[in-house]
Amino acid sequence: MGRKLLLEHANVPGIETFEVYRRNGGYRSVEKALKTMSPQNVVEEVQASGLRGRGGAGFPTGMKWSFLAKPEGVPRYLLCNADESEPGTFKDRYLMEKIPHLLVEGMIVSSYALGCNQSYIYIRGEYMWVLEIVEKAIAEAYANGFLGKNILGSGYDLDLAIAPGGGAYICGEETALIESLEGKRGNPRIKPPFPAVKGLWGCPTVVNNVESIAAVVPIVNDGGAEYAKIGIGKSTGTKLISACGNLVKPGVYEIELGLSVEEFIYSDEWCGGIANGKKIKACVPGGSSVPILPANLITKTAEGTDRLMSYESLAEGGFATGSMLGSGGFIVFDEDQCIVRNTWNFARFYAHESCGQCSPCREGTGWMEKVLRRLEHGQGHMHDIDLLAEINKKIEGNTICPLGDAAAWPVAAAIRHFREEFEWHVTHPDEAVKRNFGIASNHMPLV
């Protein structure tokens, strides 16, 4: 069994209540930080832990914190990004639903470290029942003196509130999240200035993912150095992986970074192998925006070494033969799945979710979706495959926010690894349509 730092008590009955959470060691980090540590000490522990942002980008959290501007007389804000909308990713929902006080505790300690007196948790609007669970936890924390004025007699004040989203994937991008929290459309801002300098209402702001903030709790409890001992290389600590697709046991797992991908997929302790006795065809290891890997590159790198669940190992080989750990949204495809159909599905997602602010993304994602749709429906041409690659080049790196890249990378990777399948759709249009649309889908008209 791997060590659990976040979900150790997730299945304790009543853990969502303050009383049971406290009885199981909850809020120790708040006591420790506020009574024995300076805010700078907390920042240093997080830096020592090597914690990398768990939302997808993997940027070192301690370093991000150190960038926060601290002008006199200007409030600073901590925003928790609980807008989880990346296809394949459902870990934050699990954490908030099961053990909401862990997030509240993390918010208190992190806000203390950053010198914030008002913090917000931005939760995607679809998770309205999760919002109610977290809101109840916040109310309990207030009632027990862990939020509000003069917390634990330390002189530190903190108010914590929740802001709901309205169903826009783009609001997971930190500047779009800030715009949304200000009550506007979720249009990403041009950076610089970065939120650390000019964020919410023009004030210095840190935006961290739910899992990153929760991880601050064990880091403060046990020390950054202890946390850094877990994992491998620069991938320290544990990571929540949300596994889905054609697996025997899909679900949310907390793993120690460095676990082998093979063990994660096939061991009974984790995913239990591929469902229905089938073979694996491909895997998207870090949420829909990261490159897909074919079966031969999932458990082994191109060099033949074991592929590990870590930021470095999954990226080994670059985009040519590697992928990314991303958000930990681990999507597995069995041998019967159609890569063209899946690529179209993801392209449709990004076209739908583009905020429309910049042309390469607004036009490019829609164009990609149309070309993929006609390939999938047996109406494509061989030159469409190269056309997709061309559109990709026009989008990637040319947009205000990373949604453009997120839309372009999966298409590029699918063509890179499964080009013959795209060609087969052109040369065998009737069979392709029969294979995928014999089963369903008159709700997906070809326009």
Add this chain to the structure above:
Amino acid sequence: MSISVTHNYTDQPEPEFSAEKLLEVQRFISMYPEGKQKSALMRILHLAEEEFGGWLSVPTMNYVARLLNIQPIEVYEVATFYTMFNIEKPGKVVLEVCRTGPCMLVGSDQIIEYIENKLDIKVGQTSADGMFTLKTAECLGACGYGPMLQCGKHYHEHLTPAKVDELLDTLRKEHSEK
């Protein structure tokens, strides 16, 4: 993609929250610093939808603008940006089936088709009795528990045709008296 809201104007007067709901509105506004009350907009729009028939008509949005002391256009542009807000009147019950990759891998297409046939409607339409509106949604964060649909605040996961039958029967009973 923005959608015009001008067509959803109704000649009904602006609705009003109950005194109890107005307290809730004040609580939402108090979560933000003075002068930043616009930040409470989304929370209030969710509440308005829940209270005023499951959608945001122009009079409803005008009312919300007045509550927050902001221009109506500031409400319209938000209401039309976020996919969760209905700016057209839906049926009594809105079914939103997740159609994104992970759910598709485990059969969401078949579930959508099953509901379409069962209710004799297509995605985007409302059943003849005005009870159900069928929509599709992009990734609802239930990727390991698909196929699934959202109905109000509730997620219904691991769907099968039999479970869909059961769910529709239950919802029909719950809402036929309302």
